Amino acid sequence: MKQVDVTVVGGGLAGMIAAVAIARAGRHVALVAPSWSKPDGRTTALMDQSIRFLERLAIWDRISPNASALSTMQIIDGTKRLLRAPTVAFRAAEIGLEAFGYNMPNTILIAALNDATHSEGNITRIDAVATAVDISDRGVSIALDNGETIESTFVVGSDGRHSMVRESAGIGVKTWSYPQSAMVLNFAHALAHQNVSTEFHTESGPFTQVPLPGNRSSLVWVQKLDEATANAAKSLEELSRLVEDRMQSMLGKVTVEEGVQVWQLSGMTARRFGKGRAALIGEAAHVFPPIGAQGLNLSLRDIISLADILGDRPQQPIEASAGDRFDRKRRIDILSRTASVDLLNRSLLSDFLPVQMLRAAGLHVLSALPPLRNIVMREGIEPGRGFKIRPSIFTEKLRR
Template identity: 65%
Template structure:
């Protein structure tokens, strides 16, 4: 049996980043996952906090050439309802940043991560499928399909929504679904995006364009399942025309690229995010619709906290309650983000006038009150950052009032 300080099940984006971060904190790590030849054509938008974390790990300089800045994020009401909200533009320059974050192809990010994993002395990549997980008082044991066994003092589940690690830890989940499907694709356009991301709020959900390198963008278009089936059945030329019409030709002529994908929308939150010698990161602990660029950013905050908890203990044994401490540290952030994404999505679907009024009024306030918009932007890229800036923003507002 091979022994490690930490075993991570799952080698997607969250699993590989967790392995690199914990290995560089001094822990010996086993990264366990079956071999896959699947190509991921999706893209990921990482906010400033996540970029800074990748930079500390020495990864960002290798990813940056494949990424595009997100310097402005604008929301346009495309609902055609009686109460329509104004267009709101969030500019990173308002909060002293060159960009809120960067958007990059998952394929490029995975390539950089796999190279870093292969070069890290403290990581042992174990190719195989986990059959059974045993969680004891002093250690955890993984048994693979070929009979190989791995022992670790601490176990991290990065194995997705159907997590075997979560099931073995007897952690339940709350799940719910939406009457929506996300159409995910990349497209070229004849006008430059100028590092502007545009989110149209439509009666079926968000239509979100995010810049890629060159004159290209990624798109998440949330529609009904019936509309998704109709759109994916179209020839690419016709689908390109539909995307261009929905965007009001803001980026000129649109050419949709191959590999259009659809994802039924649902959300999931584990009852706990850690327990004893186990922690859950990424979609093993939480999953929700691709709205507001929250998914991997939330997962990276899982990893940041886990590295703080386990990395500071390098050289000593991992406490038996490390997973429970992780759960307490992550609960507020995960639950608040899950609720905010859920509320935004439901507000677009709701035909109730009070809900429409609240949504329109909220965007009106954000459009007209600069300090509040700044707080929202800071909170969007890093929880607590906006609240920390509140005193200085209030002082600045008072000074401007006195000077006037």
């Protein structure tokens, strides 16, 4: 029987980052997860707040040579509707940053996190699957498929949308689905992307190109279910021509790479994000469409808050109410981000004229008012950051 302060169940990106952060906060951590076996051809875009967090964990230097900066993010209305919004460009330099964030291959991120979890003295990696989780006021007991048992004073559920930790804590979920699928792929292109990410808003959802190192980009293309099925059956050559056409040839000739993935979109939020001696992070807590690079960035904010709570007094036992503190701390951010992504996605699908007018008007205002655009950009990379601007400065900019 192993005894630790905290057990993290689930070894995905969020689980490994959580293990490192909590260990660096002074707690002895057991990371329970089978070793990675499947190659992951996807990419991840991390915003400035997340990058600074990885810097504090001494992980970013290993990743940065293989990441591409997101210096400009532009939105183009690619619909054929009567009311179309103007193109809006958000430039990191407007808020004093070199980049909003960076996009990187998941293989690089996974390798760096694997190294960090293996080299951290406060982490015990256990190559096993949790088969039962018992949470009480006194502590947590976790049975593994290798016959071992782990005793800890706190458990972190990072075990996906079908989380055993969440179920063991008696936490319910709210789920919903969308009539859409997301196609994810990487492609090479003839022209340089110049660190510009472009999101086309279409009637079926966002079509988002994100830079990668060199003349390569990743793409998240949200489509109607039947459209995604038909496009997934196309050859790479046909798909390349289709992507180039949807990109309006902005990056020249496109060559789609092997590894195209498609899955139906759905959403989920847990009724609570922490309870007693348990906390939920990542997809154990929240799932929503891959829009606006919010997924892992939201999970990292979960981890930042959790590490602060568990590392507040590392020499003292973890309180039985730590999970409740975490729930209170994370609730507003998670629910507001989930609602905003859901609203944006549904507004693109809606043929209701007033909804189209509101979306177009909102983008027009952002295009015309730099101070408001400044706030939106700051809020996009770190909640609360946009409203730290002094009101007098905001008023002066509006007057000008």
